[in-house]
Amino acid sequence: MQFEFLLEQVVNGLVLGGYYLLIALGLSLIFSVGGIVNLAHGAFYALGAYVSVELTRRLGFGASVAISPFAVALLGILFERFILRRFYSADPILSLLVTFGLAMVAEQAIRMIWGAAPVSTEIPQSFRGSVIVGDFLFSRYRLLILAVVAAILLGIWLLLQKTSFGRVVRAGIQRPDMVAALGIRLQPYMTGIVMLGVGMAALGGAFFAPITTVHPAMGAEIMTIAFVVVVIGGLGSFWGVVISALLVGVVRGIAIHFEPAAGEASIYILMFLVLLVRPRGLLGERIEKFE
Amino acid sequence: MIRYPRRTLLRAGAAFVGASAFGFPAIVKAQAERIRIGHLTPLTGFLGVIGSYAQLGVKLAAEEINASGGILGKRIDLLSEDSINPATAATKAQRMLEQDGAVVLLGEISSASSLTIMQVAERNKKVFFSTGARSDALRGKNCNKYAFHCDIPNxxxxxxxxxxxxxxxxxxxxxxxxxxxxxxxxxxxxxxxxxxxxxxxxxxxxxxxxxxxxxxxxxxxxxxxxxxxxxxxxxxxxxxxxxxxxxxxxxxxxxxxxxxxxxxxxxxxxxxxxxxxxxxxVWYHTLNNPTSQAFVAAFSKKYGKPPENHAWIDYVTLKLLAEAINTTKSTESNELIAYFEKQAQFDIGKARKAYFRSWDHQLVQEAxxxxxxxxxxxxxxxxxxxxxxxxxxxxxxxxxxxxxxxxxxxxxxx
The missing domain is CATH 3.40.50.2300 (Response regulator)
Incomplete structure (x- = not known):
């Protein structure tokens, strides 16, 4: 029985890891292509949540989850065009500072628009409750999230591996100079990657709005875990981030099973151990431009 | 060496003299006519949401008190800041008392931060009203004579x-x-x-x-x-x-x-x-009581939403502090402590009046x-x-x- 309980935590951790993935994958992609650690990534997650709360009130849950990521992705175009683009070849400390500042501005802007008090929304009745498969209990709602994440993951993998867009992006990660020499401008591709990244973060916010506190600082909260996932997986590695997100979810679940009070600390211990053995993260690649 | 024209130096000198004669005394006088009160509450972190209500409540109380003539004829100068965590709360409390000249402190929701502020208040021999912390230990084994506890304990x-x-x-x-x-x-x-x-x-x-x-x-x-x-x-x-x-x-x-x-x-x-x-x-905005309803109306008018219980407790705490200072005609800690320890009764917007219990400084009230x-x-x-x-x-x-x-x-x- 004890083993089944543990297994249930492992499976639940995988589901949770899928959610972390939505935030961390975009962060990793933006870093890979643009060389920018986007400290404002959490702000797009928070915006996704707030926009979805507003849209849920007017159009219902389904429409809000569909529209909110696109609305935020459009904001991502402005973000890339007017802010990030100036810092691709600048000292990395400048992009860190500007995205950090932007995160603070975004948090205060949310506070001014929606107030400091949280806003609330609910899961639709049809996704409430749990399903029991074998001995395992799953929240219906999280299964929905997991299915969407799996579909998105497949879509992004196909986009990067099977399309000309993906080929340019992958080449741009490794040798942007060669891509430029071939007469290809990387900037439109970067716009696409930023839209994709912040859109995924906004989808994460929209999905988590009904089951977490939607408040102005929620973006800062999620950034910690997103960074841990990206660092463990290895900056720039698609599968590294996927494996890391699932691993973080599972390790947290196992820690809570045995020692509940250590649940949140366990993921930082995991990061510490991984970096001791592999300073580039689990599947971190050697990227020439960052060496 | 930089040389300034004599005329410029004279002008600057005259400006300083003029300011000394007219401006500075005015500033000194203005400061003397204010009573500075320090307010700390978490505005960030897991208690930040309810802390922001506490800040709105205490600001409203200060405005109302100032609008009706202040305390002892002096305006309240409220310093309200994010306490952040226990260590920062203690540092800010020390700064407010030592450098900013706060005569009394109030606020806080986190029991851990409240404990560190209590220790700072005791060292500085200044009164601290812990408005939102609920741990029994604060008014139990960690109690001290400078700390008063306004929220209901665990x-x-x-x-x-x-x-x-x-x-x-x-x-x-x-x-x-x-x-x-x-x-x-x-x-x-x-x-x-x-x-x-x-x-x-x-x-x-x-x-x-x-x-x-x-x-x-x-x-x-x-x-x-x-x-x-x-x-x-x-x-x-x-x-x-x-x-x-x-x-x-x-x-x-x-x-x-x-x-x-x-x-x-x-x-x-x-x-x-x-x-x-x-x-x-401890309180809800639908409580049918004239004091409560007057507060709810003023808060809702100013902020466009009803007050939360931390807005209420920080509001009534500043009000009862003002009442105490006006009655004792003093901001001295010992005078205030002696007044509260007499178990003076306060209307806090509930059916029964509340009082600070003399031996543990707990505000005894209905829940x-x-x-x-x-x-x-x-x-x-x-x-x-x-x-x-x-x-x-x-x-x-x-x-x-x-x-x-x-x-x-x-x-x-x-």
Whole structure:
């Protein structure tokens, strides 16, 4: 029985890891292509949540989850065009500072628009409750999230591996100079990657709005875990981030099973151990431009 | 060496002399006509949401007091800042007293931060009103003569809800599973809950300590399901409560969820369709009392939303402090302490007046259990709670729900 309980935590951790993935994958992609650690990534997650709360009130849950990521992705175009683009070849400390500042501005802007008090929304009745498969209990709602994440993951993998867009992006990660020499401008591709990244973060916010506190600082909260996932997986590695997100979810679940009070600390211990053995993260690649 | 034209030097000199003669005395006079009061409360982190209400409440009180002539004819100069964490709270408290010239401190919700501010206040021999911290230990083994405690302590919250649950047949012989915030407040609340379970023949079959930065509760909910309790009890704080309530509704576990701690801000954040069960509160904006309703009207007019219980407690604390200073005609700590220790009575917007108990400085007042209104009966998004009868009942002394001298190990040093 004890083993089944543990297994249930492992499976639940995988589901949770899928959610972390939505935030961390975009962060990793933006870093890979643009060389920018986007400290404002959490702000797009928070915006996704707030926009979805507003849209849920007017159009219902389904429409809000569909529209909110696109609305935020459009904001991502402005973000890339007017802010990030100036810092691709600048000292990395400048992009860190500007995205950090932007995160603070975004948090205060949310506070001014929606107030400091949280806003609330609910899961639709049809996704409430749990399903029991074998001995395992799953929240219906999280299964929905997991299915969407799996579909998105497949879509992004196909986009990067099977399309000309993906080929340019992958080449741009490794040798942007060669891509430029071939007469290809990387900037439109970067716009696409930023839209994709912040859109995924906004989808994460929209999905988590009904089951977490939607408040102005929620973006800062999620950034910690997103960074841990990206660092463990290895900056720039698609599968590294996927494996890391699932691993973080599972390790947290196992820690809570045995020692509940250590649940949140366990993921930082995991990061510490991984970096001791592999300073580039689990599947971190050697990227020439960052060496 | 830089040389300045003589005329420029003369002009600058004249300006300084002029300022000394006319401007500076005016500034000095202006400062002398103000009473500076330091306010600390968490505006960020897991208590930041309810802390922001506390700040709105205390600001409103300061404005009202200033509009009606101030204290002893002087305006209140309120310094209100984010306490952030226990260490920063202590540093800011020290700065407010030492450098900014605050004569008294008030605020705080986190019991851990309140404890460090209490220590700073004692070192500086200045009064501190801990407005929102609920740990029994603060007014128990950690009490000191400079600290006054305005919110209801954990034991009272447990007694308020426990009594209501007992009447519903949900305590005796029942298996409880508790989820507890992993810091001084939670540990303290669990201790009070265990004492209640012990005296009311309930069984505690499981307890999970949960870090204050946890936002996902799914692993804990799985452990609840594995334990199969009769009742799940929430001993969490701030955003933790909101997250748990939302995720409990998400999983749809069949065990009733109740709690020994809840702030109305957490309930509003959880949303109407997610919250159920029986919980305690110290105040709610629908209390039908002239003082309360006047405050609710002023707050709603100014901020466009009704006040939360931390807005109320910080508001009434500044008001009763002003009353004390006006009565004693002093901001000296010893004078104020002596006044409050005489158990002066204050109208805090409840049916019965409240007073600070002389031996542990606890503000003795009524508390309320509440249940949640069905969604279709709510007038607006804030009209969520149905208050039960005030505890203790009208015929019982107020102190019956508070720890006795024997139960509360408070020894004030002279």
């Amino acid at each position: 034991t009272v919250m447990v007694n308020a809800v426990g009594t209501a649950l007992s009447q519903q047949g949900m305590v005796k012989g029942k298996k409880f599973f508790t989820l507890t915030a992993d810091y001084i407040f939670g540990h303290d609340l669990l201790k009070a809950a265990k004492a209640f379970f012990g005296t009311h023949e309930a069984n505690l079959i499981g307890d999970e300590l949960i870090a204050t930065d946890a936002t996902d509760f799914s692993p804990y909910l799985l452990k609840v399901r594995q334990a199969k309790p009769d009742v799940v009890c929430c001993n969490l704080a701030g955003n933790q409560v909101t997250n748990l309530v939302k995720q409990y509704a998400e999983f749809g576990l069949p065990y009733p969820l109740v709690g020994f701690n809840l702030n109305t801000g957490d309930a509003w954040a959880a949303g109407a369709g997610n919250l159920g069960g029986t919980w305690p509160t 309320y259990p509440f249940t949640v209104k069905p969604k279709d009966q709510m007038k607006d998004q804030w009209d969520m709670l149905v208050l039960g009868d005030a505890v203790p009942g009208a015929g019982d002394p107020l102190e019956t729900i508070y720890p006795t001298k024997e139960q509360n190990p408070c020894e004030m040093k002279a």
